[in-house]
Amino acid sequence: MKRIGVLTSGGDAPGMNAAIRAVARKAMFEGLEVVGIYHGYQGLIDGNMEVLNLGSVGDIIQRGGTKLYSARCPEFRTKEGQQKAIEQLKLNKIDGLVIIGGDGSYRGSMTLTNSGFPCVGIPGTIDNDIPGTDYTLGFDTALNTVIDCIDKIRDTATSHDRTFIIEVMGRDSGDLALWAGLAGGAETIIIPEETYNMEEVIGRLKSGSTRGKKHSIIIVAEGVMSGSEFAAKIKEHADIETRVSVLGHIQRGGSPTGRDRVLASLFGAKAVEVLLAGHGGRAIGIQNHQVVDYDMNEAFEKGEIMDSKMYQLSKELSI
Numbered sequence: 001m002k003r004i005g006v007l008t009s010g011g012d013a014p015g016m017n018a019a020i021r022a023v024a025r026k027a028m029f030e031g032l033e034v035v036g037i038y039h040g041y042q043g044l045i046d047g048n049m050e051v052l053n054l055g056s057v058g059d060i061i062q063r064g065g066t067k068l069y070s071a072r073c074p075e076f077r078t079k080e081g082q083q084k085a086i087e088q089l090k091l092n093k094i095d096g097l098v099i100i101g102g103d104g105s106y107r108g109s110m111t112l113t114n115s116g117f118p119c120v121g122i123p124g125t126i127d128n129d130i131p132g133t134d135y136t137l138g139f140d141t142a143l144n145t146v147i148d149c150i151d152k153i154r155d156t157a158t159s160h161d162r163t164f165i166i167e168v169m170g171r172d173s174g175d176l177a178l179w180a181g182l183a184g185g186a187e188t189i190i191i192p193e194e195t196y197n198m199e200e201v202i203g204r205l206k207s208g209s210t211r212g213k214k215h216s217i218i219i220v221a222e223g224v225m226s227g228s229e230f231a232a233k234i235k236e237h238a239d240i241e242t243r244v245s246v247l248g249h250i251q252r253g254g255s256p257t258g259r260d261r262v263l264a265s266l267f268g269a270k271a272v273e274v275l276l277a278g279h280g281g282r283a284i285g286i287q288n289h290q291v292v293d294y295d296m297n298e299a300f301e302k303g304e305i306m307d308s309k310m311y312q313l314s315k316e317l318s319i
């Protein structure tokens with residue numbers, strides 16, 4: 001293996017830049033050439049790429065977003081798109097690829113691996129929804145962003161004696177909502193993995209106000225419903241006025257936390273090692289504090305990966 005490519009794909013996540021840097025620098029340290037591919041799989045199809053050097057990945061470890069830009073690419077799902085991508089890989093003499101993204105990005109990389117171009121995936125998504133890794137890149141930063149927002153909303157909620165519903169991202173996963181709700185002291189957390197009971201939600205709001213609570217925070221994961229839909233449901237059951245705050249894409253931006261930068265560095269270096277060992281179709285992850293690589297197909301096995309004990313605890317602590 002002489003030359004590898006790196007791309008970021010799908011929704012961006014804080015720490016992607018740190019991972020690009022780690023992939024590039026580790027590869028150069030090992031004597032490989034590195035090509036940065038712009039705009040994910042679309043850039044691969046279009047041949048939008050350039051050789052990286054030590055300097056071109058300098059001053060990015062602390063930056064949010066992705067220097068290589070990202071895209072969701074419907075064309076790559078077609079046979080023609082995949083063929084064009086393979087031609088570009090041949091043309092540019094790229095022997096292996098590191099793909100930084102979520103499970104959609106992983107699916108694309110399995111296609112390339114099966115066509116003879118070994119790919120290794122680094123889990124980059126704020127959703128923390130990739131089986132086989134305890135944490136994905138960007139989750140910790142997004143978590144801290146959400147906590148910061150909850151703290152700020154709590155200030156104004158207290159001033160006005162209000163109930164706030166905060167809608168949190170995560171696609172089909174409730175991890176971000178659950179962790180942020182627990183860390184932010186939310187009274188109620190609504191996530192896709194657990195059923196909720198509206199009577200109980202209303203009961204909590206009422207008992208909180210009876211004992212003089214000045215605010216109530218309800219976190220709703222977007223995978224369940226929107227914040228305004230949940231507000232309408234509350235209105236159907238009780239005469240409680242709420243305010244809704246949709247955090248939106250603010251959760252995807254910002255400088256990565258120390259934890260995400262370290263994870264990115266470890267993941268990036270490991271991805272290069274796995275490619276150098278001649279393995280493709282592997283996903284990088286962290287399991288019980290150990291950086292590991294595993295069969296990427298395991299990352300598609302959508303099982304129950306949420307910690308239901310944590311959900312139970314969030315209820316116990318917010319009585």
Ligand code: F6P
Nearest residue numbers: 011102125126127169170171252
């Ligand atoms: O997967 C990351 C994520 O931010 C999800 O949490 C969210 O549902 C989705 O991407 C939003 O996608 P887009 O940026 O395309 O609107």
